Amino acid sequence: MYPALSETIQQLEWEKINNDERKSTLQPLIDFIQLKINSKQQININFICTHNSRRSHLSQVWAQVAASHFGIENVICYSGGTEETALFPKVAETLSDQGFNIFKINDGSNPVYAIKYSDNSPPIIGFSKKYDNPFNPVSAFVAIMTCSQADGGCPFIAGAEKRIPITFEDPKISDNTSEQTKIYSKRSLQIASEMFYVFSKITK
DSSP states (O other), X not given: OOHHHHHHHHHXXXXXXXXXXXXXXXXXXXXXXXXXXXXXXXXXXXXXXXXXSSHHHHHHHHHHHHHHHTTOOSEEEEEEESSOOOOOHHHHXXXXXXXXXXXXXXOSSSXXXXXXXXXXXXXXXXXXXXXXXXXXXXXXXXXXXXXXXXXXXXXXXXXXXEEEEOOXXXXXXXXXXXXXXXXXXXXXXXXXXXXXXXXXXXXX
């Protein structure tokens, strides 16, 4: 891990998550990952939100980092939306501030980002896409619904072995306000803490 990212991880409080309702929300994902570990299968996780612009990307990135941090192998994290827009620039900025090395592979209305968490790990590729885009898995994956709108508006996810709602408040509510940087950072760290909690519970 990059030193600045390691410092961010040290500040996470996944061990202090004591909300029983939230633990119950996260438990099905823990169970899914553990089942795959026990059966020596690859673990494909697709985080889905309406626009694939904020929460789904943050979840994808932090879950991949959490898997690496705890040495859980054969985990590949993806993200998608019910429609294609663009990765919101503030998300990339927030992750950069928290220690990731981020650069654009391709510009345009829907830029493609390479998001690196260490020198020798492959980058996480970030761009907005529908959940069933060919970039994402077509079968043998768990669909994590990160917003209630996508969860309610998308009753069937083709190819998903399991569908789990793990929703987060949208940081978009802070856009164009003086609180934007604070809110995006807070949401990113919340998602990071919960993904680290999930992977901390996995037995190899």
